[in-house]
Amino acid sequence: MASTDLVEYVLQLADNALVLGHRNSEWTGHGPILEQDIALSNIALDLIGQARYLYQYAARGINEGAGGVLGGRHGEATEDTLAYGRDAWDFRNCLLVEQDNGDWGKTILRQFLFSAWQYYFYDRLRGSRDRELAAIAEKSVKEVAYHLRWSGEWVVRLGDGTEESHERMERAFDQLWRFTGELFVPATYERSLITAGIAVDLTLIRSLWEEKVGEVLVEARLVVDGGGGAASGGERGGAGAAVWMQTGGKEGRHTEHLGYLLAEMQFLQRTYPNCEW
Amino acid sequence: MHEQQWPLWEVFIRSKQGLDHKHAGSLHAADAAMAIENARDVYTRRMEGVSIWVVESKYIHASNPDEASSLYDPANDKIYRHPTFYDLPDELKHM
Numbered sequence: 001m002a003s004t005d006l007v008e009y010v011l012q013l014a015d016n017a018l019v020l021g022h023r024n025s026e027w028t029g030h031g032p033i034l035e036q037d038i039a040l041s042n043i044a045l046d047l048i049g050q051a052r053y054l055y056q057y058a059a060r061g062i063n064e065g066a067g068g069v070l071g072g073r074h075g076e077a078t079e080d081t082l083a084y085g086r087d088a089w090d091f092r093n094c095l096l097v098e099q100d101n102g103d104w105g106k107t108i109l110r111q112f113l114f115s116a117w118q119y120y121f122y123d124r125l126r127g128s129r130d131r132e133l134a135a136i137a138e139k140s141v142k143e144v145a146y147h148l149r150w151s152g153e154w155v156v157r158l159g160d161g162t163e164e165s166h167e168r169m170e171r172a173f174d175q176l177w178r179f180t181g182e183l184f185v186p187a188t189y190e191r192s193l194i195t196a197g198i199a200v201d202l203t204l205i206r207s208l209w210e211e212k213v214g215e216v217l218v219e220a221r222l223v224v225d226g227g228g229g230a231a232s233g234g235e236r237g238g239a240g241a242a243v244w245m246q247t248g249g250k251e252g253r254h255t256e257h258l259g260y261l262l263a264e265m266q267f268l269q270r271t272y273p274n275c276e277w
Numbered sequence: 278m279h280e281q282q283w284p285l286w287e288v289f290i291r292s293k294q295g296l297d298h299k300h301a302g303s304l305h306a307a308d309a310a311m312a313i314e315n316a317r318d319v320y321t322r323r324m325e326g327v328s329i330w331v332v333e334s335k336y337i338h339a340s341n342p343d344e345a346s347s348l349y350d351p352a353n354d355k356i357y358r359h360p361t362f363y364d365l366p367d368e369l370k371h372m
Contacts (some may be wrong), residue, residue, distance in 0.1 A: 033283070035304050037313035042318050101336060157307070 005189040007061040009199055010133070011082070012187065012250055015056030015093035018083055020114060021047030022265050024128070025100055032104055039150060043111070046143040053136045055079035074242060084269035088258045092187070095249040096179040098258040105158050105165065106172035112151035113176060116212050117183045119144045120205040129197040152216045159220025166221065173222050183209070183243025188251065285334040286312040288319075290326035296371070298330050305330075 024044035031037025063079040075081070096114055101107045122144055125137035137236075158165040184202045186194060193199035217223045248254070268275065283305040289298035301320045306312035312331040320326065340348060352358070 033305060035306065035319055038314065038322075040317040042322065153310065153314075 003192075004066050005025060005193055006130070006198065007058050007066050007188040008187075010054050010058040010061065012092035012094075012190075013133075014051045014058060014082070015091045016097050016114075016118070017047040017054065019091070019093045019261065020097035020111070021045070022261060023097065023099075023249055024107070024111070026101055027107065038231060040107070043147050043150070046140075050140045050143070051083070051104065051137065052079055053139075055082045057132050058082060080269070084171035084266045088216050088254050088262055089252045091254065091258060091262075092250055092252060092253075093181070093258075094182050095246055095255055096176065096183065098249070098255060098261060099176060099179065100257050102175070103168055105168040106175065108151055108154040108158065109169060110176055111147065111171040112155045112216065113180055113213065114183075115144055115147040116209050116216075117180075117205070120208045120212075121200055124200040124205055128200070133198070146214075155222075156220045159217070159222045166185070169220065169222055172217055173217075178243050178246050182247040182249060185247055185250075190250075198223045283307050286316075286331045288312075288316040289315070289330040289332075291328040291330075292318055292326055294327060298328065303334060309333075310329050326348070334354055 002061040008141075013198065021044045024040050028037065028041045031040055057077055059082060062082075096110060099106075099110055119141065122137040126134050126141065128134045128137065136227040155169070159169045160166070184206045186199070186202055191198050194201050214223065224271070246255075284307075286306050286309075287303050288301045290301040291298045301316070304312065304319055306314050306315045309331060312333075313329055316329045316331055321329070332365055
């Protein structure tokens with residue numbers, strides 16, 4: 001563990017997992033039915049578990065002097081200072097995971113689009129030359145395989161369900177699709193790591209993601225033609241032109257939603273620093 | 278909006294290879310696939326199982342509690358039906 005690039009990369013992966021885990025945890029006690037409340041809470045816990053391993057790894061790098069200001073402003077970095085002590089512009093998560101929960105359909109679709117990416121991503125990361133990342137990926141990929149299956153079945157169930165559920169899924173699709181492009185754009189700190197065989201080359205997983213997502217979206221009647229993979233999803237409504245893809249999260253430029261999320265998640269540690277129970 | 282309740286399912290979990298599936302509880306699900314996933318999420322969170330069976334509760338037929346005396350009492354004095362006259366070696370498990 002040495003470079004600032006690597007710390008930033010690990011933080012990106014950790015922030016993805018923490019932010020989506022936190023979003024999902026917002027459903028705990030509010031799920032549409034007890035069994036699904038538990039299912040989504042389990043996924044939240046899986047993601048927060050992944051985030052912990054990654055933050056611990058990033059904290060070690062920061063304490064060895066590789067982190068710059070990323071570790072928070074004061075003292076030694078720990079998984080807690082990284083989760084609770086950084087501001088929105090320090091977070092490196094992609095924009096997709098920070099989007100608000102909306103209704104159950106939007107939450108499901110967000111999970112599916114991200115899990116599909118995370119599954120192929122971890123699958124590749126297993127072969128990383130960074131052994132710590134490879135080990136975390138090895139453990140996490142099994143969890144994500146289930147997240148993908150679970151959310152994919154829900155996308156089909158709702159997309160190909162009632163008139164109302166279909167309509168809601170279409171709305172969710174229109175709100176979320178624009179954040180999927182970022183998943184395949186390497187951040188500045190990512191590029192050298194890809195060359196070094198540490199980070200995942202995103203071009204290699206793009207077609208896998210498109211194929212999987214396209215397949216499910218067609219089955220869910222959310223895109224008409226699966227021929228171009230998910231890419232055809234960008235041209236819904238026959239407009240012809242692909243949707244403009246929003247980017248910036250991986251570089252610390254976020255949508256307004258992240259600030260609200262952090263305000264709630266970090267409140268206790270910000271108000272009572274280092275409090276424990 | 279009208280409330281529609283998903284059907285009830287009974288869940289059976291096998292805790293490890295070689296043992297029987299045991300009734301673990303019940304849950305709601307829209308179909309069998311969802312019932313198995315729900316069972317996985319609700320009943321195997323703490324590594325309780327390696328295999329799950331689900332069956333829709335309406336397919337479970339139960340004996341009538343009112344007939345308990347005629348069904349079960351007659352076995353009361355048939356002590357010879359129990360294999361209690363054999364000495365079991367200590368190594369024998371799960372009997």
